[in-house]
Amino acid sequence: MFIQTDKLTHIYMQGTPFAAEALSDISFSLAKGRVALLLGPSGSGKSTLIQHLNGLLKPTSGQVYFNGNPVGGSKAELLKLRRRIGLVFQMPEEQFFSESVYDEVAFAPRNLGLADRELDHRVERALARVGLEPALFTKRHPFHLSSGQKRLVALAAVLSLEPEVLILDEPTAGLDPAGRRRLYTLLDDLNKKEGLTLLIATHHFDEAVALAEQVLVLYKGKLAMDGSRNKIFSNREELVKLGLALPPITEIMHDLADSGLPVNRDIYTLEEARTEINNLKGSGKNES
Amino acid sequence: MSPSITLGQYLPGNSLVHHLSPRIKIAVLIILLILLFSLQNFIALAVMFALVLMLLAASRIPLRYFIKGLRPILLIILFALVIYIFFTKGGVVLLRIGSFTIESEGLRQGLFVITRLLVLIILSLLVTLTTTPLSLTHGMGYYLKPLSKVGLPTEEIAMVMAIALRFIPTLMEESQRLMRAQVSRGADFETGSIFRRAKNLVPLIVPLFISAFRRADDLALAMEARGYRLGAKRTRLHEDVIATRDWAALLFVLALLAVSFYFKL
Numbered sequence: 185m186f187i188q189t190d191k192l193t194h195i196y197m198q199g200t201p202f203a204a205e206a207l208s209d210i211s212f213s214l215a216k217g218r219v220a221l222l223l224g225p226s227g228s229g230k231s232t233l234i235q236h237l238n239g240l241l242k243p244t245s246g247q248v249y250f251n252g253n254p255v256g257g258s259k260a261e262l263l264k265l266r267r268r269i270g271l272v273f274q275m276p277e278e279q280f281f282s283e284s285v286y287d288e289v290a291f292a293p294r295n296l297g298l299a300d301r302e303l304d305h306r307v308e309r310a311l312a313r314v315g316l317e318p319a320l321f322t323k324r325h326p327f328h329l330s331s332g333q334k335r336l337v338a339l340a341a342v343l344s345l346e347p348e349v350l351i352l353d354e355p356t357a358g359l360d361p362a363g364r365r366r367l368y369t370l371l372d373d374l375n376k377k378e379g380l381t382l383l384i385a386t387h388h389f390d391e392a393v394a395l396a397e398q399v400l401v402l403y404k405g406k407l408a409m410d411g412s413r414n415k416i417f418s419n420r421e422e423l424v425k426l427g428l429a430l431p432p433i434t435e436i437m438h439d440l441a442d443s444g445l446p447v448n449r450d451i452y453t454l455e456e457a458r459t460e461i462n463n464l465k466g467s468g469k470n471e472s
Numbered sequence: 473m474s475p476s477i478t479l480g481q482y483l484p485g486n487s488l489v490h491h492l493s494p495r496i497k498i499a500v501l502i503i504l505l506i507l508l509f510s511l512q513n514f515i516a517l518a519v520m521f522a523l524v525l526m527l528l529a530a531s532r533i534p535l536r537y538f539i540k541g542l543r544p545i546l547l548i549i550l551f552a553l554v555i556y557i558f559f560t561k562g563g564v565v566l567l568r569i570g571s572f573t574i575e576s577e578g579l580r581q582g583l584f585v586i587t588r589l590l591v592l593i594i595l596s597l598l599v600t601l602t603t604t605p606l607s608l609t610h611g612m613g614y615y616l617k618p619l620s621k622v623g624l625p626t627e628e629i630a631m632v633m634a635i636a637l638r639f640i641p642t643l644m645e646e647s648q649r650l651m652r653a654q655v656s657r658g659a660d661f662e663t664g665s666i667f668r669r670a671k672n673l674v675p676l677i678v679p680l681f682i683s684a685f686r687r688a689d690d691l692a693l694a695m696e697a698r699g700y701r702l703g704a705k706r707t708r709l710h711e712d713v714i715a716t717r718d719w720a721a722l723l724f725v726l727a728l729l730a731v732s733f734y735f736k737l
Contacts, residue, residue, distance in 0.1 A: 240652045263658060271656040279653045281678035291675065295658030341657065 185213035185249070186381060187237060187269075187349065192246035194232055206232040210246070210407045212400055214383060216348075219375050219395045221413075222385040224402035225427035230385040231274070233402065234351050237383070238269040267296060270347030274354045276338035277331070285311070285329075285337055286322040292345045310344035311337075313378075314370060332363035339370075349381040350374065356388060364391055371395060390431040393417075394452045401426055414450040433457050440464075482604050488717070489531040490602045494611030496718040501599050503725045507732055508591055514580065516737040517587055524591050524598075533601050541597045542590070549586050556582030605637035610712060628702060635691070643684065650679050 194207040207229045214220050224230050235241045236248050239255045239262045248255040250265060273279065282288040286307055293306045308318040314336040326337055335355075342350070355371070356364040368391050374380045375395065384392050393399075399416040401409035403426045409416055417423070420430055420438060430438060437451040437460065447464060451457050484490075492500075504524075511517050528538065542549075562577030600608070613630030620626040651661060654675045661672055731737075 235652060238656060240655060259660075259663075266656055266658060271653075273649070273653040273656070276653070278683060279650060279657075279675070279679050281675045291659075292657040295660065345658065 186216040186218075186251060187383070188213040188249040189233075189236070190247045190249070192233070192236060192243050192248060194229075194236065194241060195244045198244060205405055207236075207243075207405045210402075212407060212410050214381065214398065216381055217375070217379050218397050219371075219382040220384070220398040220400060221389055221392055221396040222383060222400045222402065223387065223389055223428055224408075225387055228402040228427075229405040230387075230402055231353055234271065234353060234383065234385050237351060238266050238271050240271070263296075267292075267345045268347055269349045269351060270342040270345050272339060272342050272350065272352040272355060274357055276341070277326070277334035279338070279341075280326045280334070283325060284322065285316075285324050285326050288326045288337060289322075289341045289344050292341060296345070306344045306346070307340075309346075310340040313343050313374070314340045315366070316340065332359060332366065335359060335363065335367065336370075339367075343374075347380070349383070351383045351385070353385045354388070355384060355386070356391070368392065368395065387428070390433075393431050393434075401428065403427065413452075417452075418449065481600075483533055483537065483601050485532055485602060487530060487532045487602070489527065489598065491717075492602075492721060493712050493714050493718045494603050494607040495614050495712060496714060496722055497599055497603060498608075498611045498615065500721055500725050501595060503722075503729055504595055505592070507725070507729050508588060508595075511732060511737055513737040514584060516732060517584065517591075521587055521591055524594050527598060528594060531598060531602055533598075537601060538594060538597055542593060545589070545593060549589055552589065553582045553586050556585060605640075606634055607712070609634040609637060610708070614712075625702075627706065639684075639687070642687075643680070646683060647676065647680055650676055 189210050189212055192207055192210040193205070196202070196204045196206050210233060222230050222233065232241065236243055237250075237255070239248075242256065250269065255265060256262070280288055282291065289307045289310050290303050293303055298306065307322065311318040311321055316333065316336055321333075321337070326334065329337060339355075350371075352371075356367055359367065371382060371384070372395050375382050382395070384396075386392055393413065396413045399409070399411065399413050400407060401416065401423070408426050409419070409422065417430055417434055420435075423429060429435070431452060433454060433456075434449070434452055437447055437449050437457060440447045440461075441449050445464060447460050451460055508517075508520065511520065528535075557574055557578045558572065560578035560581050561573070561575050563580070564576045565573050566576055566579065567574040603611075609630055612633070613626060616624070616626040616629065651659075655661070659672065659675055661669070661676070663669075664672065
């Protein structure tokens with residue numbers, strides 16, 4: 185398995201009166217090239233879990249594996265790991281500190297010790313991958329961009345590591361609908377065209393769900409559900425119990441199916457729903 | 473990078489010491505410090521040390537918090553002891569190494585000074601460990617109030633202090649988050665020369681400042697929206713009530729001070 189955790193437990197501030205168990209006994213695995221969603225209400229431990237996957241946090245007990253090797257060890261090994269697993273924090277544009285988009289995107293590869301020419305190359309490639317024309321953006325001030333562009337630059341600043349896995353924490357927080365669509369189209373491309381493995385942690389998943397193959401649900405620090413997307417979303421009652429809900433489109437398809445209409449329940453995009461409902465109308469006419 | 477307890481940070485508890493009014497706690501601390509520095513008698517100091525240890529036990533705060541708090545000043549304590557032992561002469565010669573002598577007066581004074589330091593630190597830690605920063609600020613604001621007669625904006629000073637204290641944990645959390653984010657991008661905050669490390673801090677400090685300024689703006693706006701005006705009279709949700717036990721504590725330490733003055737201890 186590509187990414188795997190084994191009985192991962194994390195206790196914050198252990199040994200003090202503030203000790204709190206953030207994660208308990210989490211075991212899951214994610215195959216290479218897959219897209220997984222990590223769902224759960226606020227405070228369920230999503231951010232804590234993903235920070236273990238690239239070795240930022242050390243488990244109190246249990247183990248994380250990447251590509252079969254245990255995560256941890258020397259600083260050099262951790263750096264090597266972090267260039268393969270890119271982690272995009274929540275509101276990543278809040279980390280900006282440079283005076284040009286170039287420097288911001290070049291920060292990560294520069295930390296890897298790459299030479300100038302390779303650096304130029306990486307920055308251009310990263311910006312192009314997020315759909316920003318390098319010639320137009322490298323010299324601009326990152327603080328003067330629109331919020332959607334800032335988010336894309338922040339994503340490029342992690343893609344410049346050229347990781348194999350991209351882990352994103354609430355990637356669309358604070359974006360407008362157009363920005364959200366653009367970001368998910370981009371993530372879909374990164375996965376389908378370039379084979380990046382994606383893990384997206386969010387509680388705002390109506391759009392993300394269209395890309396997902398696997399879904400993990402965290403609840404109060406425990407892994408409450410883990411399975412294929414269709415399997416997880418077929419269990420509406422359990423999801424509601426865990427403080428979540430079906431995406432509105434899927435909810436409607438479930439309602440239609442429950443009322444006896446011959447429709448597919450596993451529908452996650454407006455496009456699919458439209459086709460499905462049009463088919464229904466067609467078959468209805470044929471009968472009458 | 474694991475989150476750790478800040479030195480002297482408030483620890484929630486339910487002891488008598490926790491429940492004392494902050495105003496009284498500050499007064500008691502000041503009186504005990506006056507007592508501590510006026511005592512000249514070794515036995516009286518030992519009695520006071522024992523009393524402070526009893527207070528420490530009454531607070532029911534685990535001993536390791538005090539030990540942790542003492543660690544940074546251990547060097548100063550040892551240094552003071554060594555200076556006194558070697559350089560203060562008088563009394564009986566206890567040990568002779570070449571031309572150096574250790575004499576009983578030096579040992580006595582050295583022990584006296586370090587006991588004083590220990591009591592000082594334990595008392596201060598006892599106050600900060602058992603009082604929330606907010607009530608501590610309110611307590612101090614109370615004693616500053618007379619200064620408002622000479623034009624000092626004491627209410628505002630107390631507010632500034634309260635806000636500063638309130639945001640320390642927030643900023644600590646923020647800096648930790650930022651640190652992890654930049655470490656994910658390959659940043660290194662732990663190795664290299666001092667200059668290199670200072671330069672490496674830029675990716676941490678710039679975003680931290682930006683977010684602090686943004687927070688300050690938001691806070692100012694939110695406070696004004698809720699009717700905060702400079703110079704306006706403010707009331708408190710939880711009035712600081714001085715109960716019988718508070719008066720008893722105050723009277724007790726005053727009596728100690730009176731006794732020590734009367735007998736010139």
